Amino acid sequence: MVRTIASIPLAVHEHLMIQKRRIQNGNSKTRLSLVTGTHGDELEGQYLAYMVGSFIDEHIEQFDGILDIYPALNPMGIDSIMRGIPMFDLDMNRVFPGTKDGTTVEVICSSIIDDIAGSDVCVDVHSSNIFLKEIPQIRVSVPTAETLMPYAKMLNVDFVWVHESATVLESTLAHTLNSRGTKTLVVEMGVGMRITKEYCRQLFDGILNLMKELGMWKGETAAVREPVLSIGREVGFVNSDEAGIFVPCADFGDNVKRGDHIGDVLDPLTSQVVEKVQAVCDGMIFTLREYPVVYGGSLLARILQPKKEGE
Amino acid sequence: MKKKTLFSLSSPYREQLEVIGYRFGSGRKALAIVGAMRGNEVQQMYVCSRMVQALKKLESEGKIAEDCEIMVIPCINYYSMNIGKRFWAMDNTDINRMFPGYNLGETTQRIADGVFSQLQGYEYGIQLASFYQRGIFLPHVKLMDTGFTDADIMKDFGLQFGIIRKPRPYDTTTLNYNWQVWETKAFSVYANATDEIDVQAADEAVNAILRFMNTRGIVSAQTPPGYVTLILNESNTEQIQSESAGIFFRQAQIGKTVERGEVLGRIYDPFDGELVSEVRTPVSGTVYFAYNSPLINAKTVCFKIIK
Numbered sequence: 368m369v370r371t372i373a374s375i376p377l378a379v380h381e382h383l384m385i386q387k388r389r390i391q392n393g394n395s396k397t398r399l400s401l402v403t404g405t406h407g408d409e410l411e412g413q414y415l416a417y418m419v420g421s422f423i424d425e426h427i428e429q430f431d432g433i434l435d436i437y438p439a440l441n442p443m444g445i446d447s448i449m450r451g452i453p454m455f456d457l458d459m460n461r462v463f464p465g466t467k468d469g470t471t472v473e474v475i476c477s478s479i480i481d482d483i484a485g486s487d488v489c490v491d492v493h494s495s496n497i498f499l500k501e502i503p504q505i506r507v508s509v510p511t512a513e514t515l516m517p518y519a520k521m522l523n524v525d526f527v528w529v530h531e532s533a534t535v536l537e538s539t540l541a542h543t544l545n546s547r548g549t550k551t552l553v554v555e556m557g558v559g560m561r562i563t564k565e566y567c568r569q570l571f572d573g574i575l576n577l578m579k580e581l582g583m584w585k586g587e588t589a590a591v592r593e594p595v596l597s598i599g600r601e602v603g604f605v606n607s608d609e610a611g612i613f614v615p616c617a618d619f620g621d622n623v624k625r626g627d628h629i630g631d632v633l634d635p636l637t638s639q640v641v642e643k644v645q646a647v648c649d650g651m652i653f654t655l656r657e658y659p660v661v662y663g664g665s666l667l668a669r670i671l672q673p674k675k676e677g678e
Numbered sequence: 679m680k681k682k683t684l685f686s687l688s689s690p691y692r693e694q695l696e697v698i699g700y701r702f703g704s705g706r707k708a709l710a711i712v713g714a715m716r717g718n719e720v721q722q723m724y725v726c727s728r729m730v731q732a733l734k735k736l737e738s739e740g741k742i743a744e745d746c747e748i749m750v751i752p753c754i755n756y757y758s759m760n761i762g763k764r765f766w767a768m769d770n771t772d773i774n775r776m777f778p779g780y781n782l783g784e785t786t787q788r789i790a791d792g793v794f795s796q797l798q799g800y801e802y803g804i805q806l807a808s809f810y811q812r813g814i815f816l817p818h819v820k821l822m823d824t825g826f827t828d829a830d831i832m833k834d835f836g837l838q839f840g841i842i843r844k845p846r847p848y849d850t851t852t853l854n855y856n857w858q859v860w861e862t863k864a865f866s867v868y869a870n871a872t873d874e875i876d877v878q879a880a881d882e883a884v885n886a887i888l889r890f891m892n893t894r895g896i897v898s899a900q901t902p903p904g905y906v907t908l909i910l911n912e913s914n915t916e917q918i919q920s921e922s923a924g925i926f927f928r929q930a931q932i933g934k935t936v937e938r939g940e941v942l943g944r945i946y947d948p949f950d951g952e953l954v955s956e957v958r959t960p961v962s963g964t965v966y967f968a969y970n971s972p973l974i975n976a977k978t979v980c981f982k983i984i985k
Contacts, residue, residue: 376923378973379948450770456810461848468917470811471977498769535775537847606782610690634690662768663687664785 372437373478375471383443385475387482390423393431397581400483400549401574402437403492405460405540407444407451411557412492415567419574432583435486440479440540448560450496461535463543480543487581488518489551490574491541497559498658499666502620503566505594506553508532511545512598515552521580522552523573523591525620526653526671529598558657595651595671603648603670607632607661609641617646617668619655629668632661648672679734684751685792687785697754697793702733705745707800708896710862711887712751712793712853714806715774716765717758718873721880722806725869726752728884732899741898748896749800754793775848777856794856802894803857804887807866809967811979816932816966817882819907820866822854827863829909834893835867835886836904838933839966839984843912870932908984916963916983919976922955924948926974930965930981938962942981945974961985 373385401419403412416438423430439445443453452459455472465476483489495501504526505519512529519527536542544551554570557563576591578584607613615630617623623646632642644667646652654669661667685697713719713726729750736742753759757767765772771786779791797803809815818839819832832840849855857864867886870879889904891897920926922945930942936959943957957980967982974980 376976378923378925378975383975454812456764456772457848468919470979471975474977496769534847534850604782606784610688612690660690660768662689662785664783664788665768666784 372482373475375475383471383475385437385440385442385479387435387437388420390420390427390430390434390436391432392427395432395582397583398433398435398486399574399578399581399583400435400437400486400489401492402440402483402489402540404437404439404445405441405491406458406493406496406559407441407447407449408497408559409450409494410445410560410562411494411567413438413445414562414564415492415570415574418567418571422571422575426586429586430578430584432578432581434578434583435483437479437483450559460540461538463538463540479540480547483544484547484549486549488577489544489549490522490554490577491551492554492556492570494557495555495559495654498656499654500558500619500657501555502526502653503554503556503569504528504653506530506555508536508542515545515550518550518577519552520594521573521577521591522554523569523576523589524554524556524594525592527594527596528602529596597671599674600650601648601672603646603650603672604666605629605644605647605668605670607642607644607665607667608663610662611635611641612659613644613656613661613665613667614659615655615667617652617655619652621652622650623652623670624649646670679730679737684796685789687789687792689757692757695757695789697751697789699796700730700733700750700752702737702748702750703742703746705747708743708746708748709802709804709891709894710749710751710797710800711804712754712797712806714753714759715755715853716772716808717755717760717762717767718764719806719808720759720873721869721871721875722808723753723759724875725806725867725880725883726750728880729887732884732888733897736897736899743896743898746896748891749796751793754789774853775851777851777853778860790853794853797853797857798860798862800862802890803854803862803864804890805854805864805866806883807854807868808872809868811967811969812971813967813969813980814870814932815868816964817870817879817886818868818966819886820868820912822849822852822858822864822866824855824858826858826861827865831863832865832909833907834890835865835907836889836901837867837882837886837907838905838964840907840909841912841915842909910984914985915966916959916961916985917979918942918957918959918981918983920945920955920957920974920978920980921976923974923976924954925972926969926980928968928970930968932965932968934965936962936965936983942968948973957981959983
């Protein structure tokens, strides 16, 4: 059943509608919310939403609970290939929890939170941006890590990044829901404006496993991988110092040593290598730049360092 | 006047970005003024250019106080201005959401860091600000309430209103907020327009800043008399939302005193021209913000009233 959870009349003969699809079967009231499309340039979740919804449709007899799928929190952004909401300055994921008497976007955000709150678990799927590619990972803040880690491990991701909390992140969907008691996990995977089928398949297996653990899914599940945890490890950031075209020579998931050559920044006008890019630490590359044009400061890679000895 | 490049950044395809600062007087860092951080903040850049003119004149007349240095940065993000974008040309990030910046971070973090390192240590800071909602403001001064800056100082601008804003999480990465964390008494001056020049509002902003500098003993300048500023919390203003969508005609101008129940705007069906709704104020007061686009969605904040 498709439900509209927010509908705002737009200036000319149209409504901005936030919709969800509810799949419900059996007696259980356990509710999982699968949320995506907050950023209009992140599309991995679109395919995942389809995969999960169509699979449960086909095997509804083995499903016991409530699955709410919200494929597009920012439908206008997706439609117009914009990360943000068209004609609105702030990142939608910095406006939660919203308010009923604020701007259009604040009103929408408020309705979204009201609707998702109360789910047993919420999975908020993002896909980096157009510049960076990410291995399937879950990001949780330090204060929520203890509660969320058991669920993160169910989701078949490669990596769980426990990061420090920041005041600016208090206005995200995940922070808002977690602070209201709805366990919410943020997935980052793939790259903006593209669909990576293998990653969607991987997370699909994870979602099914999560539903099994929640008692919502009675059918078979695939074995899930044990994610690498960032706890006790540092993340090294490789940023460009020069402007030009970044051409990597290392790959995603590679284990590198500090000082290893991982790419070059080139100047197409002078045909010079303007920067030889090196790994800043030992470890695994879990983020790699996808969009070649760079300025000084452009993020090129993130490297997860090994655990320090004795830890 | 000394003109100096405060920060520069190479581009793969364009001339190097240079953030230029104009310094007047010498000695202790008294005041820094920052203009356009977004590519459409033309009014904000224009007000700064007018301040450069005014300060040049005051300096030549010996009217800048001894042991006082003033710096004006008219524009940080002209890369976006030259291509008609509001945010950073490459990745669409907002420099004013990157403070205090990070010199080893991403590009706009590096720009914020490079500029912020030059802005620290000033006793006062003024940012010519624009707003994230579309519309025009009555010229006013705003203070992000961090507990550091005395709100009464806003009275020295002599603008009609001084508004105290309680910071939201997304405000904590703005220049104004971080300036105060680094112990600069920081204010945002809103000069009505953003992507077009409103000369009258610019005059008012320039006079307000000169009045502030005069009162604070930074310059000796003659300015027209200002208002007795009313200081109030932003939460005490009334936001009025549109009930419907369509073509919007504003009836009330900013600055107008309105009575409860008065019609401030009308919304018409864009196809058949029928009146769809009237926007009425639920309170009496002064209009200090008005939405100013011809098309309006429902639930749009179209007026703000100071009660």
